[in-house]
Amino acid sequence: MPESSNAIRFDRVGVALGGEPIYRDLSIDVREGEFLCLLGPSGCGKSTALRMIADLLEPQAGTVEVLGRRPEEAWDQVAFVFQAPRLAPWRDALRNVTLAMELRFDGMSVAAMNERARELLTLVGLARDAHKYPRQLSGGERQRVAIARALAVEPRIVLMDEPFSALDPNTRRRMREEIVDIWRQTGKTIVFVTHDVDEAVTLADRVVLLSRKPTTVVETITIEAVRPRDVQTERGLVAVRERLHALFDALEEAG
Ligand SMILES: Nc1ncnc2c1ncn2[C@@H]1O[C@H](COP(=O)(O)OP(=O)(O)OP(=O)(O)O)[C@@H](O)[C@H]1O
Numbered sequence: 016m017p018e019s020s021n022a023i024r025f026d027r028v029g030v031a032l033g034g035e036p037i038y039r040d041l042s043i044d045v046r047e048g049e050f051l052c053l054l055g056p057s058g059c060g061k062s063t064a065l066r067m068i069a070d071l072l073e074p075q076a077g078t079v080e081v082l083g084r085r086p087e088e089a090w091d092q093v094a095f096v097f098q099a100p101r102l103a104p105w106r107d108a109l110r111n112v113t114l115a116m117e118l119r120f121d122g123m124s125v126a127a128m129n130e131r132a133r134e135l136l137t138l139v140g141l142a143r144d145a146h147k148y149p150r151q152l153s154g155g156e157r158q159r160v161a162i163a164r165a166l167a168v169e170p171r172i173v174l175m176d177e178p179f180s181a182l183d184p185n186t187r188r189r190m191r192e193e194i195v196d197i198w199r200q201t202g203k204t205i206v207f208v209t210h211d212v213d214e215a216v217t218l219a220d221r222v223v224l225l226s227r228k229p230t231t232v233v234e235t236i237t238i239e240a241v242r243p244r245d246v247q248t249e250r251g252l253v254a255v256r257e258r259l260h261a262l263f264d265a266l267e268e269a270g
């Protein structure tokens with residue numbers, strides 16, 4: 016298949032799990048280098064979409080393409096950041112980051128791995144915490160390690176599944192700013208799952224709002240406002256935010 020300018024393409028995807036239809040003709044495109052937020056009510060299949068991109072689940076109808084290929088041919092271009100950081104407790108921050116490289120890059124020298132891991136920890140603001148163990152790190156710091164670990168395998172696409180939802184509001188706000196900086200510095204394609212309207216409006220180039228099951232796209236909204244964004248006060252964002260809140264609340268109420 017030829018390389019397309021889309022990083023990810025869902026074309027009329029259908030999936031049923033446990034006999035229950037989850038998607039009906041779900042079509043989504045994610046452009047290369049884009050920050051795309053998938054927004055939708057609980058259970059609509061946001062995590063399922065990420066699993067399909069990462070080749071952990073196959074569609075029963077339609078096609079999923081990743082970098083112009085089948086997901087099974089592109090898995091090494093994809094990395095995950097989950098809601099919980101899932102770090103190895105017996106390894107310090109640096110060695111949690113190198114773990115990903117050990118598993119992925121056969122023959123990479125320890126010195127090269129350490130150097131790269133240090134660069135990534137610096138990128139996520141943990142230059143001085145490389146030798147702390149997960150239990151010695153705050154929730155936000157642990158999630159930063161998980162982001163560094165995801166970047167360590169040099170993916171072109173980073174999938175983030177509600178990565179900040181377990182953090183306190185101030186940390187969450189800071190992490191949102193930081194992930195935008197990281198995205199800018201690295202040029203990755205990011206697919207970021209959330210059920211927080213304000214988070215989506217703060218972060219995304221485009222927000223794809225999903226319906227309840229069987230899931231289709233309700234609306235795709237492009238947000239051009241410069242970052243960092245303040246969704247509470249910026250005039251250009253107020254209308255977008257209100258519209259998404261109204262659509263989203265209607266979906267939640269329908270459940
Ligand atoms: N292995 C499975 N067997 C049966 N049903 C499943 C399975 N995995 C997921 N589902 C169902 O598929 C639907 C989509 O699940 P998914 O985890 O993708 O939702 P989500 O949008 O990520 O929800 P949340 O916002 O709560 O994380 C849910 O209704 C879930 O119950």
Ligand SMILES: [Mg+2]
Nearest residue numbers: 061062063176
């Ligand atoms: Mg989920």
